Amino acid sequence: MTAEEPVPSVAIIGAGPCGLFQVFELGLLGIRAHVFDSLKVVGGQCAELYPDKPIYDIPALPVCGAQELVDRLMQQIRPFDPQFHLGEEVTTLIPDGAGRFTVGTAGGTQMTAGAVVIAAGLGAFQPRRLGVDGAEAFEGNQIQYRVRDAQQLAGRRLVIFGGGDSALDWAVALAPAARSLTLVHRREHFRGAPATVARMRELQAAGRIQYIEGIAQAVLSDGAELHGVRIKGNDGTTHEVAADQVLVFFGLHPKLGPIAQWGLALERKALAVDTEKFQTSVPGIFAVGAINTYPGKKKLILSGFHEAALAAFGIQHHLFPQQKQFLQYTTTSPIMHKRLGVPDI
Ligand SMILES: Cc1cc2nc3c(=O)[nH]c(=O)nc-3n(C[C@H](O)[C@H](O)[C@H](O)COP(=O)(O)OP(=O)(O)OC[C@H]3O[C@@H](n4cnc5c(N)ncnc54)[C@H](O)[C@@H]3O)c2cc1C
Numbered sequence: 001m002t003a004e005e006p007v008p009s010v011a012i013i014g015a016g017p018c019g020l021f022q023v024f025e026l027g028l029l030g031i032r033a034h035v036f037d038s039l040k041v042v043g044g045q046c047a048e049l050y051p052d053k054p055i056y057d058i059p060a061l062p063v064c065g066a067q068e069l070v071d072r073l074m075q076q077i078r079p080f081d082p083q084f085h086l087g088e089e090v091t092t093l094i095p096d097g098a099g100r101f102t103v104g105t106a107g108g109t110q111m112t113a114g115a116v117v118i119a120a121g122l123g124a125f126q127p128r129r130l131g132v133d134g135a136e137a138f139e140g141n142q143i144q145y146r147v148r149d150a151q152q153l154a155g156r157r158l159v160i161f162g163g164g165d166s167a168l169d170w171a172v173a174l175a176p177a178a179r180s181l182t183l184v185h186r187r188e189h190f191r192g193a194p195a196t197v198a199r200m201r202e203l204q205a206a207g208r209i210q211y212i213e214g215i216a217q218a219v220l221s222d223g224a225e226l227h228g229v230r231i232k233g234n235d236g237t238t239h240e241v242a243a244d245q246v247l248v249f250f251g252l253h254p255k256l257g258p259i260a261q262w263g264l265a266l267e268r269k270a271l272a273v274d275t276e277k278f279q280t281s282v283p284g285i286f287a288v289g290a291i292n293t294y295p296g297k298k299k300l301i302l303s304g305f306h307e308a309a310l311a312a313f314g315i316q317h318h319l320f321p322q323q324k325q326f327l328q329y330t331t332t333s334p335i336m337h338k339r340l341g342v343p344d345i
Contacts, residue, residue, distance in 0.1 A: 008114025009034050009083075010315055011103045013090045013259075016044020018289030018304030019119030020073040025312035027080025028328075028336055031319070034111055035082050036103070038089035038124035039252075043070035045290075046301075048125055048252060059302060069301075079341045085109055089124045091258045099284050099318065115315045118264075118271060118280070118287040119304075122254035130161065130248045134219045142226040143219075143246045147174075155179050157242050159229050161216060162249030168192035170247060172199045175208040182210040182241050184231055212239055219246075259291070267293050277314025278307045284318050286311040 010026055012019045015037035023033045041047055046055075046066035054063045064072070085105065092104035093116060101113045127145035129135070135143055147153070147170055154177035160167050163185035169192070175181045183200065190197045203209040213234045220228035220240060229246060231239045256269055265272040265281035270293035273279060278294075279286050288311050289304035297303070313325060330336050337344040 007031055008100070008319060009111070010115045010117060011036065011090075011101070011111060011113035012082075012117045012119055013093075013103070014044060014119035014121055014289070014291070015039070015042040015084065015086070016119060016121045016289060017046055017069060017073060017301050018121075018308055019044070019117070020070070020077055021305050022117050022119055022288060022308040022311065023077040023080055023082045024073075025308045026315065027077065027082075027339060028330065029312055029316050030335075030339060031114075031312070031315065032080065033082045033117075034085060034103075034113070036085045036088050036090045036105060038087070038126070040087040042074065042084070042086070043067065044121050046070050055301070057300065057302060079339065089257070093258075093262045093285070095282060095284070101284065114284075115318050116285045117308075117311060117315070118259060118285065118291055119289045119308075120256075120259055120287075121290040123256040123259065123291075124254065125252040126255045126257075127248070128250035128253055130216055130219075130246070130250075132216045132218055134221065135216075138219060138221070138226045138246075142244070143248065145248050147247065150174065153178065153245060156244040158182070158245050158247065159184060159241055159243040160247045160249065161185075162251075163187060163189070164191040164249060164251060165193060165196065166249035167247075168196040168200055170249065171209055172196055172203065175203045178208075179244075180210070180242070181208065182212060182243075184212045184214060184216065186213070186215050186234070188213060210241075212241075214239070270297075273307075276310065277317075278311040279314055286314060 009032045012022050012033050012035045015035050026033050047070050051067035053066050056063055058064050088105040088107050088109055091106045094102045101116050103113055104110045153174055156179055158178045158181045160171050161184045171183045204211050212231050214231045216229055217232045218230040219226050228242045271280050271287040271291055273287050273292045273294055275294050278288050288307040290299045334344045
């Protein structure tokens with residue numbers, strides 16, 4: 001393509017810190033990004049696994065909370081107006097043979113991208129499943145891993161599994177309108193906010209929540225419909241609890257999933273890349289951050305930021321192979337000032 005033609009957008013798979021910084025590095029070069037993440041929120045591991053923990057090895061930020069880092073990255077990329085597709089797992093990546101790609105998600109979204117950056121970290125976060133025989137048949141209807149419509153649960157018999165914030169928040173929120181609500185957690189101690197645990201205990205004392213310390217043993221069904229769950233209590237007793245709807249909040253775990261099927265060279269579940277452009281074995285598909293591997297690779301956020309900077313130049317070359325590349329400084333480049341929306345002084 002020539003420099004006069006419109007610049008095709010780039011698809012970034014993964015909205016973790018490295019995917020977000022990739023938006024910035026592409027934006028400086030005048031390239032717009034679409035960002036996909038299977039999670040409904042941006043930030044990857046920082047937001048999902050350790051939002052409140054301090055990070056000490058981000059250059060020039062002696063200490064920075066993990067969620068704060070994500071918030072700062074979002075602020076930094078705002079001038080480049082990326083299009084986010086959150087809650088959308090990318091399942092297909094099809095090259096057209098001429099350097100362009102069709103990216104498809106489980107939800108049916110499709111886009112044509114001029115290049116692709118896989119910034120998928122450890123893989124797409126998926127809910128941990130109930131994991132008892134027969135549960136699979138009811139997943140997506142009577143067994144849910146997130147609440148889609150709280151109003152639909154009013155007047156119903158609910159069983160909630162889990163001991164973290166999600167399980168507790170929903171138990172407290174749904175108990176007043178439910179016909180019955182049983183909360184099941186495998187340990188004495190909860191991982192949720194103390195105030196929510198206290199509220200849950202109040203509702204338990206008031207008879208609005210039944211609490212069982214134990215684990216799921218089986219789903220009770222007539223084959224077509226689930227009508228309850230069998231729970232093995234930690235004290236050895238077995239409970240058969242009637243249920244119309246089961247909600248499971250065991251947290252999320254990452255899964256490499258479809259990425260392994262895209263025909264890209266892998267080394268021990270990571271995408272093999274070069275260290276000049278961080279390109280995978282397929283020209284036009286790049287990989288940055290925790291998903292890639294090369295000699296000496298360290299899974300650090302700062303390494304991912306460096307990779308994103310060089311990948312952006314690799315992508316620019318992929319889109320405009322004839323164009324000469326210049327290194328410009330954000331301090332002094334008028335075109336970069338324009339793209340950043342800052343005064344050119
Ligand atoms: C407890 C803990 C503490 C840490 N402390 C530090 C530290 O102090 N310093 C440091 O440098 N690093 C630290 N790390 C490591 C750091 O968090 C990771 O290296 C970093 O998050 C990697 O960023 P990333 O953008 O590559 O991927 P991730 O943060 O893993 O984000 C990848 C995103 O891609 C999404 N995704 C994957 N596949 C798909 C798909 N097919 N479709 C759509 N979306 C997809 C995932 O849902 C996820 O949101 C720590 C990690 C943990 C767990």
